[in-house]
Amino acid sequence: MKPIWIVDDDPSIRFVLEKALARENLPTRSFTHPREVLDALADADASDAARLPPQVLISDIRMPGGSGLQLLEQVRAQQPGLPVIIMTAYSDLDSAVSAFQRGAFEYLAKPFDLPKAVELIRRAVEESQREEIIEEQQPLQAEMLGQAPAMQDVFRAIGRLSQSQVTVLITGESGSGKELVARALHKHSPVSGGPFVAINTAAIPKDLLESELFGHERGAFTGAQTQRRGRFEQADGGTLFLDEIGDMPFDLQTRLLRVLSDGHFYRVGGHAPVKSKVRVIAATHQDLELRVRAGAFREDLFHRLNVIRLRLPALRERKEDVSMLARHFLQQSARQLGVEPKRIAESALQRLEEFSFPGNVRQLENICHWLTVMAPAQQISVKDLPPEVLQEHPGAAISSVVPLTEAVPPVSVESGFGEPVMAAAGGVEPQAASSADELLAGAAMLTWEPLMNVQARALLESGQTDVWDVLSRRFESHLIRTALLVTHGRRMEAAQRLGIGRNTITRKIQELGLDVSEEH
Known part of the structure; x- marks a missing residue:
C-alpha cells in the first residue's frame, strides 16, 4: 500500500500521527517542509517500493519552509485525485475557506482528537483507493457508462449491430440517454464516416416539421426565399435520428413510411423526386403499440421502424450505476466550469441511489452540475444534496396500482385528474x-x-x-x-x-x- 505523507515542522505532531497510523497498519512518510514534499513527489515511482507516491497527504498550514495552502495548490496541479488534509492551529474562517477552495479533502483543527483524526485519514485513504479503481475502469471520455446487467445488454446489442445498417427503434423514458445510444450505433456502424443528423419531432411545430424533414423549394410557402435541404438530404450517406417519433403528426407518418420504403421523397413545393440513402434510428418514450391501437400511430410505420428494438433501462432500474455516473458528471462539470472536481461522500451516494430519478440520467447530470456550483465544501455530504432528493419519501419511486376488480368508488366522467x-x-x-x-x-x-x-x-x-x-x-x-x-x-x-x-x-x-x- 502507498504511504500516508505527513508534512509538519512540529516533530511532536509527526510522531503522534506516525504512531497512531502504524497501529492501524497504515504506512507513513514524514517531511519537515513543503520543498521536501515536492522533490519527493517529482521522484516518486509506483514501481519502486522505496519511492511510492502518497495515498494521502496531511499538511500543516503554516511552516517555516512555506505555506500548506501553496503546497496544496502545487500538489493538486500534479495529482488532482490525491486527497489532501490541511492541519492548522489557527482555526479561522479564512483558512478553512481557502483550504476548501483549493481542493482540500478536509480541514483538521489543532489540537485534534487523535481517534477522529485517524478515522478522517482512513476515509481519505478509502476515497483515494476508490478513485484509483474508477480511473482504471472508466475511460476519460467514455461514450456511455454502465455496469448494470441491463446496460451491458445494451452494449452487447450495439456491438452485434456494428456491422449492420438495419433500422433500430430505441425505447426508454425521457432522460435515459436514447440519443447517446443512437450516436453510439452510428459511430460503430458501416456508415460512421457519414453525417449523424438528429431531429426531435416533438420540438418542432407541425407546420414546420415537413419542411425540416424533407426540405422545401423556393417559393413553396411564405418566407421560403431559397431552396432548403431537409434532414433526409443532410443525412445522406449517414444516419438520421428521429427522436420522439411517437409525437409525429399522423399525416407526416405517411410520408415517412414512403421514404423508408423506397428512399424517395419530394421537397415541399417540389415536383422532382429526391433520393437519399440514409440509415434511420428512431426513439420514443411512448408505448407505440398503445398508440397504434388508439389510432394515433400507423401500424405499418411501426413495423417498418420496429426491425430491431433496444430498450434503454430507467436509472432506477440500474441503481448500481448511480455512483459511477455521479462521479463522472462531477468531473465533467468541474472541467466545464474550470474548477476543482468535488468528491462525494458514501452516505450522499447512498441517498442518491435511493432516489427515484424521474428525469433519469439527465436529472442526475443536472444534480451533479448543481452540486459543483452550490455545494459549499469539496466533500459533498447528504445535507448538500438538492431539495428534490432530500424531500423524497422512502419508497416514493414504488407505486402500487390497484386492479379494476378492487372496490373503487365511482368517479364522475366529467372530472379530471384533479x-x-x-x-x-x-x-x-x-x-x-x-x-x-x-x-x-x-x-x-x-x-x-x-x-x-x-x-x-x-x-x-x-x-x-x-x-x-x-x-x-x-x-x-x-x-x-x-x-x-x-x-x-x-x-x-x-x-x-x-x-x-x-x-x-x-x-x-x-x-x-x-x-x-x-x-x-
Whole structure:
C-alpha cells in the first residue's frame, strides 16, 4: 500500500500521527517542509517500493519552509485525485475557506482528537483507493457508462449491430440517454464516416416539421426565399435520428413510411423526386403499440421502424450505476466550469441511489452540475444534496396500482385528474392540506393510476371514440400546470424538471389552450 505523507515542522505532531497510523497498519512518510514534499513527489515511482507516491497527504498550514495552502495548490496541479488534509492551529474562517477552495479533502483543527483524526485519514485513504479503481475502469471520455446487467445488454446489442445498417427503434423514458445510444450505433456502424443528423419531432411545430424533414423549394410557402435541404438530404450517406417519433403528426407518418420504403421523397413545393440513402434510428418514450391501437400511430410505420428494438433501462432500474455516473458528471462539470472536481461522500451516494430519478440520467447530470456550483465544501455530504432528493419519501419511486376488480368508488366522467377525483376516491380534500408534506402524505396513500383506469373504462364503455385525446389532454394539462406552479411560472425550468424541451412545453401550452404567464 502507498504511504500516508505527513508534512509538519512540529516533530511532536509527526510522531503522534506516525504512531497512531502504524497501529492501524497504515504506512507513513514524514517531511519537515513543503520543498521536501515536492522533490519527493517529482521522484516518486509506483514501481519502486522505496519511492511510492502518497495515498494521502496531511499538511500543516503554516511552516517555516512555506505555506500548506501553496503546497496544496502545487500538489493538486500534479495529482488532482490525491486527497489532501490541511492541519492548522489557527482555526479561522479564512483558512478553512481557502483550504476548501483549493481542493482540500478536509480541514483538521489543532489540537485534534487523535481517534477522529485517524478515522478522517482512513476515509481519505478509502476515497483515494476508490478513485484509483474508477480511473482504471472508466475511460476519460467514455461514450456511455454502465455496469448494470441491463446496460451491458445494451452494449452487447450495439456491438452485434456494428456491422449492420438495419433500422433500430430505441425505447426508454425521457432522460435515459436514447440519443447517446443512437450516436453510439452510428459511430460503430458501416456508415460512421457519414453525417449523424438528429431531429426531435416533438420540438418542432407541425407546420414546420415537413419542411425540416424533407426540405422545401423556393417559393413553396411564405418566407421560403431559397431552396432548403431537409434532414433526409443532410443525412445522406449517414444516419438520421428521429427522436420522439411517437409525437409525429399522423399525416407526416405517411410520408415517412414512403421514404423508408423506397428512399424517395419530394421537397415541399417540389415536383422532382429526391433520393437519399440514409440509415434511420428512431426513439420514443411512448408505448407505440398503445398508440397504434388508439389510432394515433400507423401500424405499418411501426413495423417498418420496429426491425430491431433496444430498450434503454430507467436509472432506477440500474441503481448500481448511480455512483459511477455521479462521479463522472462531477468531473465533467468541474472541467466545464474550470474548477476543482468535488468528491462525494458514501452516505450522499447512498441517498442518491435511493432516489427515484424521474428525469433519469439527465436529472442526475443536472444534480451533479448543481452540486459543483452550490455545494459549499469539496466533500459533498447528504445535507448538500438538492431539495428534490432530500424531500423524497422512502419508497416514493414504488407505486402500487390497484386492479379494476378492487372496490373503487365511482368517479364522475366529467372530472379530471384533479381535486374532485381525489376527494371521491380517497375521501381527502386536497384543499385541506396545509403543506406540501401533507399533500405528499396523502398522495402516498393513493396513486393516480386506478383513478385513470376508472375514467378510461367509463369513457370507453360510453362509446366515446376520442378517449386517448381526452385523457391525454387532461393529464398533460395538470402536469404542466403543476410544473409551472412549482417553478413559479418559469417555463424553461418547468420543461427541464419535466424532462422535455422548452419548445415542447411552449407548444403544449398553446395546443392545450392553457392560460399561463411566464415570470422573468
